[in-house]
Every structure is written in structure tokens, then in C-alpha cells.
Amino acid sequence: MYAPNPTAAPLPNGCQHAGPTAIVMLNLGGPQTIDDVGPYLERMFLDRELIPLPFQEQLGRFIARRRTPKIQRKYAQIGGGSPIYQWTQRQGQAMVKLLDQLSPETAPHRFYIAFRYANPLTADALQQMQADGIQRAVAFTQYPQWSCSTTGASLNELWRELLRLGLRDAFTWSVIDRWPTHPAFIEAVANKICEGLTYFPPAERGNVLLLFSAHSLPLSVIERGDAYPQEVAATVQAVMERLGFSHEFLLAYQSDIKPFKWLRPSTEQVIRALGAQRRRNVLIVPIAFTSDHIETLHEIDIEFAELAHELGITNFKRAPALNDDPCFIRALALIAAEHLRAEQLHSSQYKLRCPSCENAMCRTLINPAKSASSGRAGGALGWSETALSRAM
Amino acid sequence: MYAPNPTAAPLPNGCQHAGPTAIVMLNLGGPQTIDDVGPYLERMFLDRELIPLPFQEQLGRFIARRRTPKIQRKYAQIGGGSPIYQWTQRQGQAMVKLLDQLSPETAPHRFYIAFRYANPLTADALQQMQADGIQRAVAFTQYPQWSCSTTGASLNELWRELLRLGLRDAFTWSVIDRWPTHPAFIEAVANKICEGLTYFPPAERGNVLLLFSAHSLPLSVIERGDAYPQEVAATVQAVMERLGFSHEFLLAYQSDIKPFKWLRPSTEQVIRALGAQRRRNVLIVPIAFTSDHIETLHEIDIEFAELAHELGITNFKRAPALNDDPCFIRALALIAAEHLRAEQLHSSQYKLRCPSCENAMCRTLINPAKSASSGRAGGALGWSETALSRAM
Numbered sequence: 001m002y003a004p005n006p007t008a009a010p011l012p013n014g015c016q017h018a019g020p021t022a023i024v025m026l027n028l029g030g031p032q033t034i035d036d037v038g039p040y041l042e043r044m045f046l047d048r049e050l051i052p053l054p055f056q057e058q059l060g061r062f063i064a065r066r067r068t069p070k071i072q073r074k075y076a077q078i079g080g081g082s083p084i085y086q087w088t089q090r091q092g093q094a095m096v097k098l099l100d101q102l103s104p105e106t107a108p109h110r111f112y113i114a115f116r117y118a119n120p121l122t123a124d125a126l127q128q129m130q131a132d133g134i135q136r137a138v139a140f141t142q143y144p145q146w147s148c149s150t151t152g153a154s155l156n157e158l159w160r161e162l163l164r165l166g167l168r169d170a171f172t173w174s175v176i177d178r179w180p181t182h183p184a185f186i187e188a189v190a191n192k193i194c195e196g197l198t199y200f201p202p203a204e205r206g207n208v209l210l211l212f213s214a215h216s217l218p219l220s221v222i223e224r225g226d227a228y229p230q231e232v233a234a235t236v237q238a239v240m241e242r243l244g245f246s247h248e249f250l251l252a253y254q255s256d257i258k259p260f261k262w263l264r265p266s267t268e269q270v271i272r273a274l275g276a277q278r279r280r281n282v283l284i285v286p287i288a289f290t291s292d293h294i295e296t297l298h299e300i301d302i303e304f305a306e307l308a309h310e311l312g313i314t315n316f317k318r319a320p321a322l323n324d325d326p327c328f329i330r331a332l333a334l335i336a337a338e339h340l341r342a343e344q345l346h347s348s349q350y351k352l353r354c355p356s357c358e359n360a361m362c363r364t365l366i367n368p369a370k371s372a373s374s375g376r377a378g379g380a381l382g383w384s385e386t387a388l389s390r391a392m
Numbered sequence: 393m394y395a396p397n398p399t400a401a402p403l404p405n406g407c408q409h410a411g412p413t414a415i416v417m418l419n420l421g422g423p424q425t426i427d428d429v430g431p432y433l434e435r436m437f438l439d440r441e442l443i444p445l446p447f448q449e450q451l452g453r454f455i456a457r458r459r460t461p462k463i464q465r466k467y468a469q470i471g472g473g474s475p476i477y478q479w480t481q482r483q484g485q486a487m488v489k490l491l492d493q494l495s496p497e498t499a500p501h502r503f504y505i506a507f508r509y510a511n512p513l514t515a516d517a518l519q520q521m522q523a524d525g526i527q528r529a530v531a532f533t534q535y536p537q538w539s540c541s542t543t544g545a546s547l548n549e550l551w552r553e554l555l556r557l558g559l560r561d562a563f564t565w566s567v568i569d570r571w572p573t574h575p576a577f578i579e580a581v582a583n584k585i586c587e588g589l590t591y592f593p594p595a596e597r598g599n600v601l602l603l604f605s606a607h608s609l610p611l612s613v614i615e616r617g618d619a620y621p622q623e624v625a626a627t628v629q630a631v632m633e634r635l636g637f638s639h640e641f642l643l644a645y646q647s648d649i650k651p652f653k654w655l656r657p658s659t660e661q662v663i664r665a666l667g668a669q670r671r672r673n674v675l676i677v678p679i680a681f682t683s684d685h686i687e688t689l690h691e692i693d694i695e696f697a698e699l700a701h702e703l704g705i706t707n708f709k710r711a712p713a714l715n716d717d718p719c720f721i722r723a724l725a726l727i728a729a730e731h732l733r734a735e736q737l738h739s740s741q742y743k744l745r746c747p748s749c750e751n752a753m754c755r756t757l758i759n760p761a762k763s764a765s766s767g768r769a770g771g772a773l774g775w776s777e778t779a780l781s782r783a784m
Contacts, residue, residue, distance in 0.1 A: 181629060223656040230643050233625030237573060248744040251622050264615040265747060273747030352640040355657060355665030
């Protein structure tokens, strides 16, 4: 077990608390009902930071409308909507409860959900924070690995909405912008893999191939210098080290949309190849999202599972999503507590724009928290030791 | 400092030694003289496992001949040849000396150099091993990260040459096929970065951007499922964790050959973008080779340095290659000692062919060492603990 650093030292009576502290959970979100699918897709295809299109307004709306019935059918098959709101609610509630113990100096902690493409939207979160009298806020991405298409787009929306709503000076901010190899997160993923392995017949468990699958990105994003593939790969390595390289593993990328060129190998292509190689036991491990969503419940559990079955992959299973797993909640609380304790505005990478970035909005930080430093030097991700000073 | 696991417990008198043990150092090699450039390029362009071409024999020879004068000029500019043979000699000598202490049970250790495209070739190594009466051999790739284009091609050549020379049963083998995050290797790289930072004016050292650069690969190799980008990214992450994320960093890929599609972003493109962003301090860190070679001495030190200078990157420096650095020698010896002590034939990933592999030769292991296990379960890379058993 990863030993938490920020021990919950009780504060002396009468000691000044710095709270309340808002933990703003950033994620893409998902439609809660079938009727929400249209607006959800429209927000997505109108977002230049996710999917840059020529004639964005017109073409984006057109594509969203055209895809809506097909995507509605998929949501209908998984219960009529995305569970991401429910999971994020549960994660937030449990996280702040633990965080109050881990970081009494900044208690009480309140969580706010800011989805990029679904309710509650960023504006909803900000207005609620204002109503609650929040002053200090932490923007906490729920994507473990950085991408400008995910965390970047969410943060840019946050800064834009702050300005649009006239809340520029309402809150002071710091950002948890990535946590791809935080030991508590890695431990939670490793546990879920162990749980997934129990779905296999005992005699087969030693021969299971672990197929890590992350959402793909267009190659144009990768070529711009996005950190995503490096950080996803780092997560995979850390998980496998944690497991002692107990099983063979592969990393692939799912959910690409033709005809663009996307990051590969594609998960579907890999499943086909594994079928051709007569692999019989495959455990697919979602590695870039932390809750169940359509890519796990439909794309993996229905589409890929059917494909695998046709190909003769007898045991095709999925590791459970982290959802409200206590070990994952602990990771969220630890990451937030370490961030608050380190008094840093962001990771050492946040201010580094992609080499070929053309979006002037990127890597903004409006009204930075006064007590926090920009933390370039030393342990910027909070859980590492600085070894550099030796030679300097 | 990483604490070595295999302590040099002295053997009781009269105890049977298992040695001599051959450590066969696999690498691409390089032309030692200008006259060697032609044959070197010809071997390279005739290797289907590195560069598959239509009409390989004819087209490969043609391209090699056409490129020879240009490449000869580059080697002339770096002293008339590649230093990789000298560096590998020194690494081998120092490694086996330390290995004899770390692993007296398998002593004496002898190193043999098997280059894929330059002298000494694989056949030279095998014949010398036979002449020396070697029985037990370890094929030790000198590429830290796996790729079918590098380690894979070298190993396939090894197995082919064994058969061609009638040496199928002459030696028993095990393989060290990758070591992307071995702590002693990571420590050595981190030290070299610290050394590189001393090349900057003290006032600038905190603002240096670390640009990790690895040799690129064609996208076709990546799409086949090659582990290279995942393992390179893992090395970068481990080095940055070791450094406590002291500096901003990027990962890019160099040495692509037009007009094919290669893994990106390209190092050259990133340097151009950093120039446009008015970065003034860049430390480039070669991360996929361990000795100086034309990609460090010419492409980085001459070509990229000139480009950076033109772009106004005032301080463009390169971290020294590992070469005969004592910390790196220690890493090589530890990796070999841990491999021998673990009695494993290869890593847990070696037998896993790329999903879309069409090369039946791949992942062979001829005449495996009797005492070693195939090591699927548990600590297959030797330095990790198994955490899996909990759930099984």
C-alpha cells in the first residue's frame, strides 16, 4: 500500500482554517438521458479544441445531428444514458470526506462537477461556487493523463467561462492538471486488473493477455506535441511494474473516427489480430478514463465483446472501471491533499505549451492562488523526490 | 542510489562455478572507417526487418550506393568513423569485471560484441565463442527499449546465424530483451542530465527545457503494435520522476527518412517550434541509444545545433551519452546479474509477438538455457515485486 504523505495532523483548537476549498472535478461528461444526446454531441462537435473542423458552426451542427440517432441507440442499449454524473457525484462525496481528514488546514472541502459537454456545465459549477461563498478553488482534472483535447479543453472552457460570467476575481485558483503515475492511482488500477483476472477460469488466469485501451487521438494532435501518448504509456508501465510484469500486455487506442488518421494500433485491429493468433484469454483494461461511460459499456462490453466472440476469443473480459472503488477514492483524496500541501499552482508541465500549439488560450491560469508557487523546481507532481540539486 | 539486489556472496571453496558465461552485446554497430560506410549501409538497406522494400535486393543496394557518399561525408566530419565499437569494448570490459563480483556463481563472464550492420558481426561473435569453449550465453540487447526494428532484428539475425553456422546446439541461451526503466539505468541517465545542465550559465539552469529525443520508427511499425513508443515514454517518465520533475520536458523522435510516415513529433520540428516560442535554453537528451554515434555526434551536435543557433536558441546543449560512465556500467552489470540470478529465459514480453506481426522468425529462442524458466509469472523483469498473488 502506498503510504499517504499528508498525515491528518489534528489542528490545535482555535487554529485558523483556510477553507472552504472547492475541488472542481473536470471531465467530459455524458448525456444523462436519451434527449440529452443531441445537445451533448453538438457541444462536442462545436468544440474547436476537441475537433477542429472547417466551417465549425455549420459542419459541427450537421455532424452532431447526423450522428445523434445512432448514438441515441447506443445509449439506449446501456440503460438510457451515461452513468458518469452518478459516478462523479459518488467520487466527489467520498473524496471530500477523506480530504477533510487528510488536509484539515484547507477543510471543509466541497466538490463541484464541471463537465465540458453535458450538465452540469462549467458555468453551473462556477455559479454554485459563487452562491456558496467559495474563494479558494482547485481545478482537478479527472483525466489521469494530460491531453489538450481533454484536460486542456476543459481548462480553457473554465477560464473562458470565468471571464464570460464576470467571475474573474471571484476565486483564486490552482490546477491539478495530470497524475498519470501517482502511486495510489496505479495501485487502484492494479487492483482492478486483479479483480478482472478472477473472471477467468483459474486454470487460465496465468495466460491472460492484458490489453490496455485508451481513447485515441488524431495524429495531428500527437504531431503537435501533445503529452498524451507519453503519459498513457507511463501509466501502463507503472501498472505493469506494480503487477511485477505478471502477464503479457499490449497498449492500443480505441474510438477513432474515420476517415482521419488516429493514434494506433487501434484496439479493434489488435482484437482482430489476437483472434488470428488464437489467443483465448484477453482482459481489456480501460486506462485513460476513471468511470464507466459509453466507451466501456458499449464499445468494449458490447461491440468489442461481440467481435472477440466471433473471432474465437473464448474469454474476453473487461477490468471494472474505477468508479467508486475505495482505493481510487483514496487516490483522488491523496492527489488533492498533496497538491494543497505542496502549495503549487500546477504541475511543472502545465505552462509548457505544445511545441506547435496555435491556441493562444492554452495554459492560462486566471487569478492564481496567492499562497501557491508556480513550482517549476522540485517535486512538481508532489510524490517524487528531487535528485537534481546534486549537480547544480 | 539504487541498492543492488544480487550481492556478491563469496562461494565456499570447492563450490562448482557455472561459468564461463558469455554476455553477447547486441547493437546496430557503425562503420569504423569511411570505407566501411558502403557495406554498413548495404547491410542496413538489405535488412527486411529494419526497412522492408519492394525488390529488397535491387532497391536496397541501389539506395545504399546512392546514400554512401553523403553518409561518408558525415562520418568524415565526426572523425572518420563511428565510435560505437570502442565504446562497446569499454562497456563490455568494465561490465564483465563488475559482473564477476556481482555474480560469482556464473563467473568468469566474457563479453562478445555482435553488431547487426558492422564488424564485428554476429557470425564473428559466435565463432569466437565457439573457439573460447563457451556453453552458456546471454543475448543482452544494448537498446534499452524494445523494438522489432532494433533488438528484434538483432535477435532474429542471431538465431539465423546460429543455424547457418551449424551451431544450433553449441550454446544454451537466455535473453535480456529490454530494460527501459531499470533503476540503475534511469539513475545513469538522470546523472547525465545533471551533467548537461552544468553546461548552462548558472542563472539559466532552472529554465532549461529537456528535449528527450529517440530514433523515430515508421508508423507502419507502430501500427503493427511495436512496444517501442510505450517503452521510450516509460523511460522518459522514470527519468523525470527520478529528477523530481525539476524541469519542463518534451519527447520527440529524430532521424526519420522521407517520404515515409514516421512516429512524431519530429525533433527537428520541435526545435523549430521552440525557436518560434523564443526558448533560449534547450538540453537535448538522447534516450534510446547508450553510446555516441552519428545521430548524437552529427545530427544533434552539428545539424540540430546549427538549426537551433539560427533560430536564436542561444544555449542548445546535449546531455553526454552514457558511453563508459561508471554509473551506466554498473547498470549493465546489475541488469546482467539480476537476469542470471533470476534464472529466466527472457522478459515476460519477449514471446508476445506484435499483434499484426507477419514475420514467423520473430520471438525465437534456440536451445534455451536449461536452468532458466520462461518466467511468465512474477518479476519477469527482475526488479519489480509481484503484487498480483493477492487476488489470484
